[in-house]
Amino acid sequence: MLKTQNDFAKDPVNNGDDLIYPSIFSHTKADGVFTDGSRGLKIQDVLNPAKPIFMPVQKHTDTIVVLRKGSSLPTPDTVADAVITDRGDIITGVQSADCVPILVYDKKRKVTGAIHAGWKGTSKGILSGVLSRFFSEFESDASDILIAIGPSIKGCCYEVGDEVIRAVLNASGEGDYIYTQLTGGKHIDLSAANKLQALRLGINSENIWISPDCTYCTGRYHSYRRAQKQNTATTGRQGAFITLSSSDDAD
Template sequence: MIKPSDLYLKPDIFKHIPSLVAGVSTRHGGKSQAPYHSLNLGVHTNDQVEIIQENINLLCQSLGIDASQLARSFQTHQDYIWECQLPDYQNGYDAIISTQVNIFSAVGIADCCPILLVDPEQKITAAIHAGWKGSVLGIVPKTADLLISKYHSKPENLLAYIGPCISVQHFEVGDEVAEKFPESCKQKLSNKWHVDLKKHHALQLRKSGITQIEIAPWCTVEHNEHFFSHRKEQGLTGRMLAFAGFQS
């Protein structure tokens, strides 16, 4: 149950880890006016810059962190991964790995799928933005495999959260997109192809050996009163943040 007072959602899979700050923001509790109402965190939207920063500060205050501790990037629907050791705002990364405590990886979303990966043993996190392009390029397994191969995360220890995104019922695609996905992750509805991003990412994670996975039940289109939806709102909307990092 999402309440209008909820600035963010904390996944159940992470709730037993007290030093972990991880979740997905809602569109509630901010200062932005329509069509960005109200907790718009997207710095590349046409909302007022000072209002966006105020919204970011409000979210961070509710999390008990500082906005200066965020690691973010302008996202380009590619498969580039930023292995972050200092908080900053970069360009061109759709996955951010935080290798240090007090650095909180964060990706913007408004229909694309957010995936959070957490290694509670080594206190390493990753935030991933994956629409259909990133999904096809394999940004999710590439990030997971980097955690496993380079940072020696054990797949059985990794926790994964697949957050709110556009659901299969609302994600209609053309033949040229549908053909890039396995049969198990697409279906014909009213003679049109629909893709299940959540299912596809769950399959990718399991192939990487990650079995502890929580999948959010919400759809950004169907539950537009709680989340921003680029498709439903025809591009004129705000952005949520999916974030993860450990406090010292």
């Protein structure tokens, strides 16, 4: 276990990034972390230097890679937006720059998941798909599942069109994650939409942690939309990573 509380820790290995340790994983056998300045290419030095990292090529799909014990790592060009594993000898992760990074852990079955959910992934129900695979392939019980939803663009800054509203509503159902501003613009909070998907599948509300930070208006994060507005040529990425703690690797 990396931390016993939700806090920020300055990490000299990752160029001074602040690392976010969700309190939902405290006192469990999962090590989960969100970075705020880079996708965390040296995150192994924080989690476990002996473990390889697998991060899929993300294309806003609902494709899920499942890595079972004894399986080989996929090739680096594998396209997916979620990874599930019961292997304790690897680190899995996703990258984001406004989209929602989600980490999932079954504390009884010792299964982890890393998910990238933009509006397309959210509207395709990628979190629901991951949880369904936990239930069907690992016999997980909803009461044993912990979810950490990392920093992403929030409803305060994410104005979208009717197409996006309809697509997310279709996947997540009615909820208070859609806002109409005084200007008439419609805003959506994808973190809240994903939480609603989890709740509808029986995950306990107290087992869902959500970062309050908006990547657009909080300066410490990379933001694709902010970079577009500022006509910045490139946008960096932050990362979300999870692995079983060392004490659980041999299980």
